[in-house]
Amino acid sequence: MLRIAVPNKGSLSEPAAAMLREAGYRQRRDSRELVLADPDNDVEFFFLRPRDVAVYVGAGTVDAGITGRDLLLDSGARADEHLPLGFAGSTFRFAAPSGTTTQISELAGKRIATSYNVLVEQYLTSRGIEPAGIVHLDGAVESSVRLGVADVIADVVETGTTLRAAGLEVFGEPILRSEAVLIKRRGEEDPAGLEILTRRLQGVLTARQYVLLDYDVPVRLVEQAVALTPGLESPTVSALHDNDWAAVRAMVPRRETNQVMDALYDVGARAILVTSIHACRL
Numbered sequence: 001m002l003r004i005a006v007p008n009k010g011s012l013s014e015p016a017a018a019m020l021r022e023a024g025y026r027q028r029r030d031s032r033e034l035v036l037a038d039p040d041n042d043v044e045f046f047f048l049r050p051r052d053v054a055v056y057v058g059a060g061t062v063d064a065g066i067t068g069r070d071l072l073l074d075s076g077a078r079a080d081e082h083l084p085l086g087f088a089g090s091t092f093r094f095a096a097p098s099g100t101t102t103q104i105s106e107l108a109g110k111r112i113a114t115s116y117n118v119l120v121e122q123y124l125t126s127r128g129i130e131p132a133g134i135v136h137l138d139g140a141v142e143s144s145v146r147l148g149v150a151d152v153i154a155d156v157v158e159t160g161t162t163l164r165a166a167g168l169e170v171f172g173e174p175i176l177r178s179e180a181v182l183i184k185r186r187g188e189e190d191p192a193g194l195e196i197l198t199r200r201l202q203g204v205l206t207a208r209q210y211v212l213l214d215y216d217v218p219v220r221l222v223e224q225a226v227a228l229t230p231g232l233e234s235p236t237v238s239a240l241h242d243n244d245w246a247a248v249r250a251m252v253p254r255r256e257t258n259q260v261m262d263a264l265y266d267v268g269a270r271a272i273l274v275t276s277i278h279a280c281r282l
């Protein structure tokens with residue numbers, strides 16, 4: 001049985017469960033369940049704190065896990081990213097009271113509050129910057145400056161709403177771009193079953209990122225139309241009862257759907273239909 005660690009709480013928990021469910025796995029009904037066996041799929045899920053997932057994977061007591069790239073790198077665990085999962089996207093950034101700090105070099109001699117000490121220390125060391133100290137906090141890091149325990153913070157930023165509410169402003173380049181990732185133990189052969197899990201999750205990613213586009217187009221315009229919808233390998237072109245027309249089917253990136261439909265219509269395609277993909281194996 002493949003043993004998989006999954007976040008039990010926080011921003012990663014719900015979307016991770018949703019993705020696994022879409023990939024055909026059982027997921028817990030009660031958020032207090034700690035372990036869940038899915039014998040039909042030969043896997044077992046362990047619901048752990050998001051920050052601890054990499055620790056268990058690194059120790060080899062579970063075979064794989066879902067966590068954030070930022071948490072993985074901050075953990076220092078002997079675990080590596082295997083597949084980015086496309087949700088819980090965020091950046092990890094420095095921020096300070098609006099208008100007070102504009103450059104990374106100004107961090108020298110400052111007190112920096114964060115929940116991600118390792119990420120911050122590695123970043124500063126690589127640039128030869130010595131802060132006055134790093135204050136470790138568990139959360140609500142944005143409040144630390146107002147409450148006087150730090151001069152600047154380094155924290156997860158998604159929309160920036162929390163920073164603005166605290167009167168803070170980002171400065172410098174992002175320290176890291178993070179998202180949820182599937183991780184495995186470093187330097188070991190892939191455990192049995194990891195390939196199937198990976199292929200299933202890739203199937204969900206593809207189903208989320210692409211739609212299926214069908215349209216009819218006059219035969220003389222097929223080349224012009226398929227240039228707009230090249231598909232992944234090559235689009236399917238089928239004959240229609242009317243010999244002057246052809247039917248085309250191709251996968252199209254979901255976010256480009258409407259632009260592609262407009263362009264196809266301009267070329268002369270008609271009966272343009274969009275269908276969601278429920279699951280796939282490429």
Ligand SMILES: Nc1ncnc2c1ncn2[C@@H]1O[C@H](COP(=O)(O)OP(=O)(O)OP(=O)(O)O)[C@@H](O)[C@H]1O
Nearest residue numbers: 009010011012050068070088089090139156158178
């Ligand atoms: N607002 C957010 N948007 C996207 N990702 C986020 C956000 N907040 C946290 N994350 C990501 O979630 C992971 C941290 O999960 P964790 O559960 O420890 O914190 P949390 O989501 O802040 O939950 P809580 O603080 O309520 O326990 C990190 O990978 C982080 O990048």
Ligand SMILES: O=P(O)(O)OC[C@H]1O[C@H](OP(=O)(O)OP(=O)(O)O)[C@H](O)[C@@H]1O
Nearest residue numbers: 139140141156157158159160161162163
């Ligand atoms: O840029 P935003 O969209 O505002 O999101 C970023 C905030 O979301 C998370 O906080 P969370 O609500 O989990 O609280 P926490 O700080 O206690 O972890 C994160 O730690 C940031 O504070």
Ligand SMILES: [Mg+2]
Nearest residue numbers: 010011139140
């Ligand atoms: Mg949080």
